[in-house]
Amino acid sequence: MANRRCLQALTRQATSLSSSVRHLNTPPLLSAPFPLKPLLDARQVSPSLEPNRCALWPPRARPFCSNRTSDDEDEDEDEDEDEDGEGGEVMEESDCETGKSSSRSKWEYTAEEREAEAAAIGYTLLGPLERSDRVFNPYEPVFAVVQIGSHQFKVSNGDCIFTERLKFCDINDKTQTIVGRPTVPDAAVHAVVEEHALDAKVIIFKKKRRKNYRRTKGHRQELTKLRITDIQGIEKPEKTDNEKPVKSAVKKSEKVAVAA
Amino acid sequence: MNKAKVFKLAKGFRGRAKNCIRIARERVEKALQYSYRDRRNKKRDMRSLWIQRINAGTRIHSVNYGNFMHGLMKENIQLNRKVLSEISMHEPHSFKALVDISRNAFPGNKNVVHAPRKVAMPLSV
Numbered sequence: 001m002a003n004r005r006c007l008q009a010l011t012r013q014a015t016s017l018s019s020s021v022r023h024l025n026t027p028p029l030l031s032a033p034f035p036l037k038p039l040l041d042a043r044q045v046s047p048s049l050e051p052n053r054c055a056l057w058p059p060r061a062r063p064f065c066s067n068r069t070s071d072d073e074d075e076d077e078d079e080d081e082d083e084d085g086e087g088g089e090v091m092e093e094s095d096c097e098t099g100k101s102s103s104r105s106k107w108e109y110t111a112e113e114r115e116a117e118a119a120a121i122g123y124t125l126l127g128p129l130e131r132s133d134r135v136f137n138p139y140e141p142v143f144a145v146v147q148i149g150s151h152q153f154k155v156s157n158g159d160c161i162f163t164e165r166l167k168f169c170d171i172n173d174k175t176q177t178i179v180g181r182p183t184v185p186d187a188a189v190h191a192v193v194e195e196h197a198l199d200a201k202v203i204i205f206k207k208k209r210r211k212n213y214r215r216t217k218g219h220r221q222e223l224t225k226l227r228i229t230d231i232q233g234i235e236k237p238e239k240t241d242n243e244k245p246v247k248s249a250v251k252k253s254e255k256v257a258v259a260a
Numbered sequence: 261m262n263k264a265k266v267f268k269l270a271k272g273f274r275g276r277a278k279n280c281i282r283i284a285r286e287r288v289e290k291a292l293q294y295s296y297r298d299r300r301n302k303k304r305d306m307r308s309l310w311i312q313r314i315n316a317g318t319r320i321h322s323v324n325y326g327n328f329m330h331g332l333m334k335e336n337i338q339l340n341r342k343v344l345s346e347i348s349m350h351e352p353h354s355f356k357a358l359v360d361i362s363r364n365a366f367p368g369n370k371n372v373v374h375a376p377r378k379v380a381m382p383l384s385v
Contacts, residue, residue, distance in 0.1 A: 143351065145343050152343045202299070205292035214289075 317348030331362025
C-alpha cells in the first residue's frame with residue numbers, strides 16, 4: 001500500500017508544545033537545491049480535527065514568520081534536517097497561534113489532556129527537532145515492533161512508516177513510542193515526524209442496479225510519515241563481535257544480528 | 261462523473277470498454293463496485309496470507325499454527341499476525357525464540373504430523 005502514497009504535503013495547523021520559538025525570526029536560510037513545492041495553495045484547513053478553525057484561517061497573516069520561503073523547506077523528505085528543523089517549526093507554530101487563543105473555545109486541549117490522548121494512541125511527543133540534534137544514525141541491525149493506534153509495525157533504524165495522522169504532532173517533531181505492559185518496559189523507539197500527507201484518493205462508489213441508486217464519494221486519508229531514528233532498550237551489537245540472538249519475553253522481539 | 265473521468269478510469273480495459281462511452285461507463289461502474297468490495301476483502305485475504313506464512317514458519321519447528329497462537333495468547337504476547345509473518349520471514353532466530361516461548365507455555369505439540377515427504381522412488385517396476 002505504500003506505493004500509492006501521494007506525497008502532496010499538507011501544512012497542518014496544530015497545537016504546539018513550545019510557544020517560545022514563534023517569536024524568533026527565522027535566520028535567512030540557505031536556498032535549497034530542490035525545487036520548492038508550491039505550498040501557498042496547499043494551505044488547506046485540516047478537515048477532520050479542527051472544523052471551527054475555517055473561519056479564522058484564510059485572512060490570518062502570519063505576523064511572526066518573516067521569511068516566507070522557510071515553509072517549503074520542511075516538506076522535503078531528505079535527511080537535511082538542519083534547515084528543515086528551523087524553518088518548519090517556526091512556520092508551523094506561528095500559523096494560527098494568535099488566532100488560536102482568541103476563538104478556540106471548544107477544541108482547546110490542555111497539556112495534560114494532550115499527553116493523555118497521545119499516550120493512549122501509543123506515543124509521546126518529545127518536542128520539536130532542534131537544529132543541533134543529530135538523529136539520523138547509520139543503520140544498525142536491530143529491529144523493534146511498535147504499536148501505534150491499532151497498527152503494529154516492525155521497524156528498524158532509518159525506516160519510514162505511514163501511520164494515521166497523529167494528533168498534536170508537528171512536522172519535525174520527535175515522537176517516542178513508550179511501550180508498556182504487555183510489552184517490554186523501558187524500551188523506546190524514537191522517530192521524527194517527517195511530513196503530514198494525504199493518502200491517494202479512493203473513490204467510494206455504491207450502486208444498486210435497477211433501483212436508480214448511485215452514489216459517488218472521494219476520500220483521502222490523512223497520514224503522518226514517521227522516520228525511525230533510534231531504538232533503545234537493547235544492546236546494539238559491536239561491529240566486530242559475534243553475538244547470539246537475544247531473546248526477550250513479550251511484545252518486543254529484538255535481534256542482535258550476527259555481524260557479517 | 262463526466263466522460264473524461266470515465267475514460268481515465270477505463271484505461272487498460274478490454275475492447276470497446278476503453279473507447280466507447282456507453283460501454284466504458286458500465287464497465288467503470290462495475291470496476292468501482294468491485295474495488296469497494298475488495299477493499300474489504302483485501303483485509304481478509306492479507307490476514308489469511310499471514311496465517312499461512314506463520315503456519316509454515318512454525319511447522320518447521322514442529323509446532324502448528326493453532327498451538328502456537330494459543331501459547332502466545334497464554335503468555336499475553338500481543339504481536340499481531342502481520343508482524344509475526346514478517347518476523348517469520350526475515351528474522352528466523354527471533355521467530356524460533358517466539359516458538360520456544362509458545363511451546364513452553366502450551367505443551368501438547370506431540371501430534372504434529374508432517375506431510376509425508378516425497379522420496380525419490382527408483383524407476384524399477
